[in-house]
Amino acid sequence: MVQSHSIIACALLAISPALVTAQSGLRGLHRLAKAKGRYFGTATDQLWTNTDSAYLAVTGNSSEFGVNTPGNQQKWDATEKSRNAFSFTNADYQVAWAKNHSQAVRGHTLVWHSQLPSWVSNGGFDNATLISIMENHISNVAGHFKGQLYAWDVVNEAFEENGSYRNSVFYSTIGPAYIPIALRAARAADPTAKLYLNDYNTDWTGSKSDAYYNLAKSLLAQGVPLDGIGFQGHLIVNSFERTVQENFQRFADLGLEIAITELDIRMTLPATNDLLQAQAENYAYIVKSCVAISKCVGITTWDTSDDYSWIPSVNPGQGAALLFDENKKPKPAYYSVANALAAATVSSSWA
Template structure:
């Protein structure tokens, strides 16, 4: 949908669409700026809720499986894979011309009981990890463009490595081992480490940078860093672009992989107006950094958001409300992609999807 142009006393004036309409501009604007604009989707509403599905089709260029590709869902019993959920997401994306980000291979949460409670030694666990990664990635080879292979490898507050199952049994080099397995399964997929709390300078951000620098120096097949970016209203990072550049300077790409901005209740109209600027600024930060390839919103509407359950007393974190109505945050994303009111300039360059930086 295009803006209407009128002639008033010989001057051309662009009449911008209403907020409900301008959201439909997002896919074209994102592609013209050379990035994907993504959203995390859940299988059940994607299959049964026409309004939910319509929001995804009309406003985004890529999808991430919110839960269904996690280990407890895709391999609930050892050696028994359930492809129904992942297939539904990947097939939906193919039918609608959307890219797919895979999420996630190794994470300390949402593990099946047989894995979390197993009596593993290094040899047996290494074999299970290799089998899982290879089986999943080979199935979707050529259909999933990027994978969060390693999710949240650092302790919540940083800077130490998380003492998860993989670390305790395989040691710190489990990250490199898994990346090698992933690369062998799909050499064309972009392989990511995905982490939260790295959007602002500090011990955790420095620890991840040191870890990643070592992997790059060793030639491990790592291609990108995911900034989860689960923000609280009023505390959105102002140096996100600077933190991203640390990794693009290493020859990696970066992405905002799980964006939401939760608001402490009661949520006011003023909060929502300010949230518009916060969404705008996050996208503007990505556009400022050559090598930022994707911004993904973590959920389609507030009706299907993880926020109220995990962060009681906060809500309204997404660009669509519980009634599926667009919020000012949606216009904030349009602002950034169309260079309206953003605090950061957009990079020069040709439109279209960026390719993997040379290393």
């Protein structure tokens, strides 16, 4: 996920100014989550060039983050820039780094309309050829990491905001069948990895999440391998619908895993104390919505600290979206997340 997304606005909720009092020290978010059968993770990018020791120390702390998602290294433009010429150097580094820090890995992503090399997006292939190209890509990429990853985001961002299929090169050429084809190819390439569909603005009930719910029901009825739904969670402070738990529950009732995969909650800068307190409440709400459901297996933030966030470069004037500030110090939201994890009474079964 590297793009700007509009977020549905809702009425502002009253926030207590004393929601999160001054605290210090780290709590161990993954340690707290693991005690309830869940994980807490982060996403990272370009670790092979990173010399920021403070960032690496926090990001590599497996008490804080037990799962690592490569931000860009496993996408199509990074792994198959030219047809059938695969490169995994950077992705291998990322996976090895995570494993060296006792972190599991979520693969991201096999089929996405964005960050495609031009030979795919502008190739003008017919149906059969593009299916073969897609299956070959999945077979090689997922096959390369066979047995090394906890899960794959197989298809990313398949729907528009109104619940219609996104008119990607895959949909326009293959039709909706590209999704079950991709899932079956991923299962064949790595039988043990959990297979996910992943998207943004699906956290609450609405047209887009309805589309995923109906698709998931249809895929499961057809026997298509689908293990979970990833809810990205790119949010704006006090500007999202408060039906998240209800929405998660209906997917869980289908027997699917639920994961929050790219969580950040941005604000208009500067980050005032009131905004930071509101952000803390928002983070707590999202975490509580997950930990109330046994099938919600974990939460991943989209990077670790505010200076590494994608938000300011794509949404100028906005930022401060993560749990650690630019000095790698925990923010009020960090402690609200820790408190919500510690208070969870429903266990999950993530191993």
